[in-house]
Amino acid sequence: MIELRDVHKAFGSKQVLRGVDLFVPKGESMVVIGGSGTGKSVLIKCILGLVQPDRGTILVDGQYVTQADRDAFLARFGMLFQGAALFDSLTVWQNVAFRLLRGSLKRPKPEAREVAIEKLRRVGLTPEVADLYPAELSGGMQKRVGLARAIAAEPEIIFFDEPTTGLDPIMSGVINDLIREIVTEMGATAITITHDMSSVRAIADDVAMLHGGKVRWAGPVGQMDESGDPYLDQFVHGRADGPIEAVR
Amino acid sequence: MTFLAALGRALLTLLSQIGRATIFAFETLSHMVRPPFYVKEFGHAVLTIGYFSLPVVGLTAVFTGGALALQIYSGGARFSAEAVVPQIVAIGMVRELGPVLVGLMIAARVTSSIAAEIATMKVTEQIDALVTLSTHPAKYLTVPRVLAALIVVPALVGIGDIIGILGGFVVGTEQLGFNPGTYLKNTADFLEAADIWSSLAKGAVFGFLAALMGCYFGMNSGRGAQGVGRATKSSVEAAAVLILAANFLLTALFFSA
Ligand SMILES: Nc1ncnc2c1ncn2[C@@H]1O[C@H](COP(=O)(O)OP(=O)(O)OP(=O)(O)O)[C@@H](O)[C@H]1O
Numbered sequence A: 001m002i003e004l005r006d007v008h009k010a011f012g013s014k015q016v017l018r019g020v021d022l023f024v025p026k027g028e029s030m031v032v033i034g035g036s037g038t039g040k041s042v043l044i045k046c047i048l049g050l051v052q053p054d055r056g057t058i059l060v061d062g063q064y065v066t067q068a069d070r071d072a073f074l075a076r077f078g079m080l081f082q083g084a085a086l087f088d089s090l091t092v093w094q095n096v097a098f099r100l101l102r103g104s105l106k107r108p109k110p111e112a113r114e115v116a117i118e119k120l121r122r123v124g125l126t127p128e129v130a131d132l133y134p135a136e137l138s139g140g141m142q143k144r145v146g147l148a149r150a151i152a153a154e155p156e157i158i159f160f161d162e163p164t165t166g167l168d169p170i171m172s173g174v175i176n177d178l179i180r181e182i183v184t185e186m187g188a189t190a191i192t193i194t195h196d197m198s199s200v201r202a203i204a205d206d207v208a209m210l211h212g213g214k215v216r217w218a219g220p221v222g223q224m225d226e227s228g229d230p231y232l233d234q235f236v237h238g239r240a241d242g243p244i245e246a247v248r
Numbered sequence B: 001m002t003f004l005a006a007l008g009r010a011l012l013t014l015l016s017q018i019g020r021a022t023i024f025a026f027e028t029l030s031h032m033v034r035p036p037f038y039v040k041e042f043g044h045a046v047l048t049i050g051y052f053s054l055p056v057v058g059l060t061a062v063f064t065g066g067a068l069a070l071q072i073y074s075g076g077a078r079f080s081a082e083a084v085v086p087q088i089v090a091i092g093m094v095r096e097l098g099p100v101l102v103g104l105m106i107a108a109r110v111t112s113s114i115a116a117e118i119a120t121m122k123v124t125e126q127i128d129a130l131v132t133l134s135t136h137p138a139k140y141l142t143v144p145r146v147l148a149a150l151i152v153v154p155a156l157v158g159i160g161d162i163i164g165i166l167g168g169f170v171v172g173t174e175q176l177g178f179n180p181g182t183y184l185k186n187t188a189d190f191l192e193a194a195d196i197w198s199s200l201a202k203g204a205v206f207g208f209l210a211a212l213m214g215c216y217f218g219m220n221s222g223r224g225a226q227g228v229g230r231a232t233k234s235s236v237e238a239a240a241v242l243i244l245a246a247n248f249l250l251t252a253l254f255f256s257a
């Protein structure tokens, strides 16, 4: 369970989050949508403590994230970064198995490699890529390696920042199914950021729309189409004219 | 008035930088003594900082030692003191030029590459990714590099001292007509243990400063390619100035008493 109350964040004079309230129940798949630059990535970085909110509280399972033991806290999370953020000094499989090669989850090397290759297969990558370096992969392949790394240690809570951007429609379908599977089969709690409305429908239990630094609308995915909210409607149908300005 | 304000602002920025770098240094030292330790990263750092710096250190030292011998010979000739070439080359290399030049070469070669690498990692969110993978960036990135430099740069300085003296020896015996046996004997008789220790101690301090500045500016890099460029430039400037300042202080400490 993740709960955000009145979270504010500014960078210099630029106010990005202006009081975000969000509730994600355990074992649910929440999808966050919203215009480019509205602070979606900043929002999940706040939950992970990578960005310090200026104001407001964030709770995970009823515990304030600022008071949690940092190592134990982070051990429960997996995160796919928008830019994949692969370590370019390590090979693909060493990236995927990063957690399994050191620290509390350390396993023998051959076993870690096996897990990595299995996770790569789940994101639609062949074992041949395992020994390549990230720089040798295409953007979409890097993204999928990032996804494999995020799920490698089977975390309870997973954040996906635009998992399907840059992928072809078939691969997007594979990744959508994978995220759905992780939530339903492994019982993980997921927050996914996406611009892709077909992904939203495939992945989400609940949807929250970020606009103007706040959650403009939140509710079950089934109610998204008849919300009656002009902002959400404009976003869902991708119309250029409406209450959301096209120049931001 | 605006000039004074600008000057004041620059001074305040400098002071706060020094303060933050000092805190960073103490944090790094405290991480050095607390597990987990990343042995593989440390080994890698030893290789890149130490082994791969050998050619540049060797070349720097041999040419400096050679030039020093020529200078002392022609300068010494003015008061018929040409004979002191072996002694002055030895003391000049070991006490001053060896550590300082190796330190500056390390700043050019190692500080810059550490800063650029870590800054790029920061800009591409790899540092954030490390954190989410339960790995402390200071322990995984900073400590191995700083520790490696602390241990390896004194060795490089020692090697630089020896090669520098050899450079002087080659010039002295091949060109200036010194007897090889006497040259070596004069060098060995003249050098004291304190000279060598001070040389190695300077190496340790300079190595620490060089790696630390690379890590500090890399970790605090601004955004984008420009941020990486600025971090790299500032790290080399800071390392070079700190090395020269530390050299002055250490020389005063070791030899002025
Ligand atoms: N570290 C930072 N320093 C300064 N500004 C930042 C930083 N991180 C984010 N911002 C700013 O915060 C705003 C929101 O950024 P964020 O990356 O969260 O957008 P987003 O909603 O994820 O957009 P997109 O859909 O394009 O990824 C942007 O205007 C960005 O410039």
Ligand SMILES: [Mg+2]
Binding pocket: A040, A041, A042, A082, A161
């Ligand atoms: Mg984003």
